[in-house]
Amino acid sequence: MVLPMNTGAEGMEIALKLARKWGYKKKIIPKDEAIIVSCCGCFYGRTLAVISMSCDNEATRGFGPLFPGHLKVDFGDAEALERIFKEKGEHIAGFLLEPIQGEAGVIIPPDGYLKAVRDLCTRYNVLMIADEIQTGLARTRKILACDWEEVRPDVVILGKALGGGVFPMSAVLADKDVMLLHLAGVHWPVLNFLNPMIIKFYLKELKLLSLYGSVAFDEDFEAQLADNNDARLEVSLLARSPEQELTEVSNSIVEQVGL
Known part of the structure; x- marks a missing residue:
């Protein structure tokens, strides 16, 4: 990690x-x-x-x-x-x-x-x-x-x-x-760069990982998320997801915004 x-x-x-x-x-x-x-x-x-x-x-x-x-x-x-x-x-x-x-x-x-x-x-x-x-x-x-x-x-x-x-x-x-x-009590699966889906997600759209558990994206990606409440919610969950849910959450985001 x-x-x-x-x-x-x-x-x-x-x-x-x-x-x-x-x-x-x-x-x-x-x-x-x-x-x-x-x-x-x-x-x-x-x-x-x-x-x-x-x-x-x-x-x-x-x-x-x-x-x-x-x-x-x-x-x-x-x-x-x-x-x-x-x-x-x-x-x-x-x-x-x-x-x-x-x-x-x-x-x-x-x-x-x-x-x-x-x-x-x-x-x-x-x-x-x-x-x-x-x-x-x-x-x-x-x-x-x-x-x-x-x-x-x-x-x-x-x-x-x-x-x-x-x-x-x-x-x-x-x-x-x-x-x-x-990091006891807080899940930080995004930091596990060995996960292939996170590598794809990180390199393509993730511009900044905040140590407070939030993520920021470029303007084009923000526009893609603007009309998709489900994807927007799952992006906010990404930094807080337990490890066993990581792949499911990241796959869903990738599918919904067409990465």
Whole structure:
């Protein structure tokens, strides 16, 4: 599933929230005791949450107190990461890393590091969160930098290239068992771009998906809907439909407006 945002920092905040909520709901970490592990030399933005994970005094000076619930480990050191997992693993919800560190000076990890991280996260039941804001979408000649070691993270944050260097755009990607925890109580089936009918519907007419559950269309499509109350109603239901009803609703819209 995909949750679109505006900036990389916003995407990072969502990823941290997802990890904490998953930790409490799925891993059953005691209340308010979830830990996120990150790497020294990281750069995830300038918000209070992410500078709390920074080892850079220039980033943190004058902004305290920093947020609790963070541990740091050296980038590229899988053995150090395992030691932290062994010691604190029951309370660790996620491990956040850049596959290639950018702000620190384009630091490439040792061969096999990303696979080792994936194996450790699986073994200790920790979410692997890949910050691909700088490296994602073919900026390293692979769609994701994690693809160089054929690693599939649990959560991916995209940005920069997603907006073509022009628009502020980011996105958080995760499977349903993680993403829907953050969206508890609200159905967001439109964000499941794996559904072929939604791909057709989205690419042809959908111009804007509002995170408040509304959708906007271009003028031609609005005109098509103007004299069709049933289709208009079903468009409004699209963003609120439970997943099992998604195909039926979208098929009906497609038939009624002749897409």
